[in-house]
Amino acid sequence: MERLRFASFLSFLFLLIVLPATLVRGQSEPPATQDQASAPASTNQSQHSQAPAPPIPAGAARMSRQTRLEIIRDFEMQILYARATFPMGTKGLKLKNGVMSPNGPELQQAIALWGPAIKPGDPAHISFVQIKEDHIHFDLNGGPVHRKKWYEHVQISGANGAPVQTGSNESQPNPHGTYLDVYFEKYVPEMTARQLRDLLYPVLDFNARNKEEAYLDTVPPKVKEAIQGHRVLVGMNTEMVVHAKGKAPKKVRERDGETEFEEWIYGEPPQDVDFVRIVSDEVVRVETMKVGGQKIVRTEKEVILEKPDKDTEAKQEDRPANAPSLRRPGEDSENAPKPSDGVNPLPPAAPPDFPQPSGNPGPGALAGSPR
Numbered sequence: 435m436e437r438l439r440f441a442s443f444l445s446f447l448f449l450l451i452v453l454p455a456t457l458v459r460g461q462s463e464p465p466a467t468q469d470q471a472s473a474p475a476s477t478n479q480s481q482h483s484q485a486p487a488p489p490i491p492a493g494a495a496r497m498s499r500q501t502r503l504e505i506i507r508d509f510e511m512q513i514l515y516a517r518a519t520f521p522m523g524t525k526g527l528k529l530k531n532g533v534m535s536p537n538g539p540e541l542q543q544a545i546a547l548w549g550p551a552i553k554p555g556d557p558a559h560i561s562f563v564q565i566k567e568d569h570i571h572f573d574l575n576g577g578p579v580h581r582k583k584w585y586e587h588v589q590i591s592g593a594n595g596a597p598v599q600t601g602s603n604e605s606q607p608n609p610h611g612t613y614l615d616v617y618f619e620k621y622v623p624e625m626t627a628r629q630l631r632d633l634l635y636p637v638l639d640f641n642a643r644n645k646e647e648a649y650l651d652t653v654p655p656k657v658k659e660a661i662q663g664h665r666v667l668v669g670m671n672t673e674m675v676v677h678a679k680g681k682a683p684k685k686v687r688e689r690d691g692e693t694e695f696e697e698w699i700y701g702e703p704p705q706d707v708d709f710v711r712i713v714s715d716e717v718v719r720v721e722t723m724k725v726g727g728q729k730i731v732r733t734e735k736e737v738i739l740e741k742p743d744k745d746t747e748a749k750q751e752d753r754p755a756n757a758p759s760l761r762r763p764g765e766d767s768e769n770a771p772k773p774s775d776g777v778n779p780l781p782p783a784a785p786p787d788f789p790q791p792s793g794n795p796g797p798g799a800l801a802g803s804p805r
Contacts, residue, residue: 487628494623497565501624506563508627509572513559515648518637522551524578526613532636538740551575551612553673555649558638561611569617570630576611614638649677656737666710669737670717675710682710 497505518534520527521544528535536544552558552574562573616633625633631640642648650658653674660667661678670678675698682698689695695718698710704725711719716739722730 487626487632490623490625490629494625497622497624502565505565505570505627505630509560509563509630511559511561512640513557515639515642515645516552516554516556516558516637517635517639517648517652519545519550519554520552520574520612520614521545521548522578522609522612523548523607526574526578526615527637528615528617529634529637530617532633534637549609551578551610554652555645557645565622568619568621569615570622572614572616574612574614576608577613578608578611580606580608646677654737654739660737666708666717666720667736668717668720668732669735669739671715671739672712675712675717679708679710 518527519541521541523544525536525544525548558574560572560574561576562571564571614634614637616630634640639648639651642651650661653661657667657670657674660670661674664678666675666678675682679698679700682700684699686697686699687694688697693713695711695713698712699707700710701707706725707723709719709721709723710717711721718733720732724730
């Protein structure tokens with residue numbers, strides 16, 4: 435009987451201590467349902483890749499004044515990532531019907547002449563938005579020209595009424611800035627901010643979470659897979675190699691006959707060591723030394739990238755207007771005098787030195803008049 439009472443007492447203590455704690459924990463941490471368990475993944479996916487906005491109707495009305503203000507307020511000073519290369523200087527990019535211009539060899543030529551202001555994957559910010567009759571103008575990273583401050587437009591008159599200059603009258607170029615113009619058929623139609631972001635997607639990415647993610651969306655699928663696997667393919671450029679393997683800890687410059695190349699070395703023994711040979715911004719050879727002594731060499735091109743047209747770059751009419759030249763003003767390359775036999779004549783010899791009269795000639799002699 436006493437044993438039964440003792441067992442009942444222990445059971446009462448167990449229910450008194452353990453059961454309330456279980457109930458409290460169950461109330462504070464309710465079991466996650468299947469929808470709740472999948473909610474974070476779906477949320478992240480929706481943040482990264484939202485469903486495209488409905489297209490702009492063909493007969494949409496002109497953009498209203500209220501929408502203009504909302505677009506400017508929504509896009510100015512917004513951070514984004516570039517999906518295309520913007521050339522430096524006063525020549526930006528134009529976008530119409532999803533087609534970017536300049537593109538192809540023309541864009542490569544502009545980049546070779548002026549340099550890139552923004553590369554694919556680079557972060558940028560919209561510094562100025564202007565909605566005009568048939569296009570929307572976006573200044574990126576301050577635009578190609580530094581805009582004047584408000585106090586630089588102020589003029590102060592002196593005592594005699596003469597204006598006193600308070601700032602520089604000439605606008606200074608901004609090498610880090612560029613611009614984008616989005617053109618429409620007749621006028622800028624009524625649209626939402628999401629619809630405008632979808633129109634800008636070929637060149638600007640508003641959904642990327644970091645630079646690496648934005649850059650991977652601009653490369654071919656095979657290159658993207660290799661970069662995510664930290665592998666280097668023959669045919670990649672240096673920027674792709676940096677994204678795949680990082681900055682090389684060691685670089686060596688050498689020459690193979692008449693070809694100069696640069697060897698990027700990744701890793702040190704006793705681990706695998708990769709030797710990436712680069713010629714003119716292109717990977718031409720990848721050599722891997724395994725830990726066991728095995729040597730793997732790849733020289734066959736594994737990916738083909740678009741390159742600029744060298745013949746187009748060499749055209750005279752595409753040279754900048756202020757490029758130096760030895761031709762006379764108005765003289766064309768086709769009309770320039772050429773030797774009949776194809777051999778340039780020797781420059782004329784200098785005239786012999788004639789003996790000069792002794793003494794100091796008078797002013798008449800210097801002027802060419804008789805003494």
